[in-house]
Amino acid sequence: MSADAFLKDFHLVATIGATPNNGVDRQAATEEDRRTRDWFAGFATERGWEVRVDGIGNMFALVEFRPGAKFVLVGSHLDSQPLGGRFDGAYGVMAGLHAAARIEEQVRAGGELPPFNLAVVNWFNEEGGRFAPSIMGSSVFAGIMDRSAMLEVRDLQGVSVQEALGGIGYLGSDAGPEPVSYAEIHIEQGRILEREGLQVGAVDSSWYTQKLDIEVLGEQSHTGATAMADRHDALVAASKIVLMVHDVTGDFEEEALVSSVGQLTLEPNSPIVVPRRVHLVADLRSNSQSIVEAARESLLRDIAALAEEHDIRINVKDFDIRANQYYPESGVELTEKVAADLGLGVRRMQTMAGHDSVAMNRVVPTVMMFIPSVDGVSHCEREFSTDEDMMAGVDALTAVARELVFGALVEEAK
Structure with a gap:
């Protein structure tokens, strides 16, 4: 042809x-x-x-x-x-x-x-x-x-x-x-x-690639009537996780690791409700398995500290791991x-x-x-x-x- x-x-x-x-x-x-x-x-x-x-x-x-x-x-x-x-x-x-x-x-x-x-x-x-x-x-x-x-x-x-x-x-x-x-x-x-x-x-x-399935669980409340000190905002915590996933690449040589959060959903997704749940997926990739694993461990430590700081629950699961x-x-x-x-x-x-x-x-x-x-x-x-x-x-x-x-x-x- x-x-x-x-x-x-x-x-x-x-x-x-x-x-x-x-x-x-x-x-x-x-x-x-x-x-x-x-x-x-x-x-x-x-x-x-x-x-x-x-x-x-x-x-x-x-x-x-x-x-x-x-x-x-x-x-x-x-x-x-x-x-x-x-x-x-x-x-x-x-x-x-x-x-x-x-x-x-x-x-x-x-x-x-x-x-x-x-x-x-x-x-x-x-x-x-x-x-x-x-x-x-x-x-x-x-x-x-x-x-x-x-x-x-x-x-x-x-x-x-x-x-x-x-x-x-x-x-x-x-x-x-x-x-x-x-x-x-x-x-x-x-x-x-x-x-x-x-x-x-x-x-x-x-x-080598792997993804992290991350669920941030806060508490739903009124955006106007709830005092800032009383909020457990899942989206605020999730936004910090997005930056963590981006910034972890700086712990390694330039371009040795690439990372991103490519999907994020929130509930209830109302303009007058503090989000109670955010689900996001982080993607980590490197030619070195040890680099991906080190980045993962660093993120897990930082996410655990974040959950304690914000008094919320964050569940992290590994999935889609490819050697x-x-x-x-x-x-x-x-x-x-x-x-x-x-x-x-x-x-x-x-x-x-x-x-x-x-x-x-x-x-x-x-x-x-x-x-x-x-x-x-x-x-x-x-x-x-x-x-x-x-x-x-x-x-x-x-x-x-x-x-x-x-x-x-x-x-x-x-």
């Missing part, structure tokens, strides 16, 4: 859930997510590929060369953050579809028959914006998360994953394909490739070789963000690739990668997927 065909499809899908400032809002299991899923299914069925949907909403488009053979999986996710970018995740799925179509065309035109089949996957709820935790679909597929427990997860409106997927018609019951390897291409979400003028990143490892992952050396070398053969600049790099490949790398040999992000911006409407960089990535992914279906990384799978 041509470059023009890919770009036409990519920019068409970017109109689904489009926002006024060139982003998209396609949160998991919403109507906008359904429309992109319908498009994915249409792309596959037009080519005679079987489409499967499993019990956590993952979609697979199967290109079968040898009945009964295992599958090389390629893909990413089509869901987005609220007011997110049109490249994050969707680019990897679109690149996977076009790479698979190219490989099938070559085989059907008389090329050598590969020993493995090929499947393109759209993983459910990678973003975690509506349903926490993130990387849900691929983690269930990989056996890291329990499917029944994830189906019971609810969004802020009380809608469960099971209800939401059923509501859009994508709570399936199909068995997923048996994988032998996995490849994913994604925008970098950082500035390294752009700064160095390179087209491809060969990802060799991921950062450093190291991708197979042979897969990194394959990316480097493919890039060199295509005349593309390439370098090894880490991923600070989480991806479906982090889950898949736990169960099969996995290749993770990046293309440049303009200004390193992501998870917002300003997110951008050029058509030229996207096309170079499609060429690279096609070459990698071709090597995988012909047996690359098979030894690591044994």
Whole structure:
């Protein structure tokens, strides 16, 4: 398939859930997510590929060369953050579809028959914006998360994953394909490739990450009639925790730790009521597990002291902990070789963000690739990668997927 065909499809899908400032809002299991899923299914069925949907909403488009053979999986996710970018995740799925179509065309035109089949996957709820935790679909597929427990997860409106997927018609019951390897291409979400003028990143490892689920419990009272000395304001205490999470990075070398509070809800959320409860989620990430653990311990001490100072209760729970992952050396070398053969600049790099490949790398040999992000911006409407960089990535992914279906990384799978 041509470059023009890919770009036409990519920019068409970017109109689904489009926002006024060139982003998209396609949160998991919403109507906008359904429309992109319908498009994915249409792309596959037009080519005679079987489409499967499993019990956590993952979609697979199967290109079968040898009945009964295992599958090389390629893909990413089509869901987005609220007011997110049109490249994050969707680019990897679109690149996977076009790479698979190219490989099938070559085989059907008389090329050598590969020993493995090929499947393109759209993983459910990678973003975690509506349903926490993130990387849900691929983690269930990989056996890291329990499917029944994830189906019971609810969004802020009380809608469960099971209800939401059923509501859009994508709570399936199909068995997923048996994988032998996995490849994913994604925008970098950082500035390294752009700064160095390179087209491809060969990802060799991921950062250690963990989240803290924090519940601040105060006492509801009247904002006008309650004396300041008598208040137990959950939001005041929570605001200090937000600053603690930000400031803890200063205890370590510059950029050794990144942290943020990305979600906060309060009750009763009335303009004339002192908040009684605040729930927030803190995100800690570093290449060093010991740094994350040290930051966590520091925060727990400071939060305990804060609770005593304000005479309120603060509950803190660990969740969504992900150890450093190291991708197979042979897969990194394959990316480097493919890039060199295509005349593309390439370098090894880490991923600070989480991806479906982090889950898949736990169960099969996995290749993770990046293309440049303009200004390193992501998870917002300003997110951008050029058509030229996207096309170079499609060429690279096609070459990698071709090597995988012909047996690359098979030894690591044994």
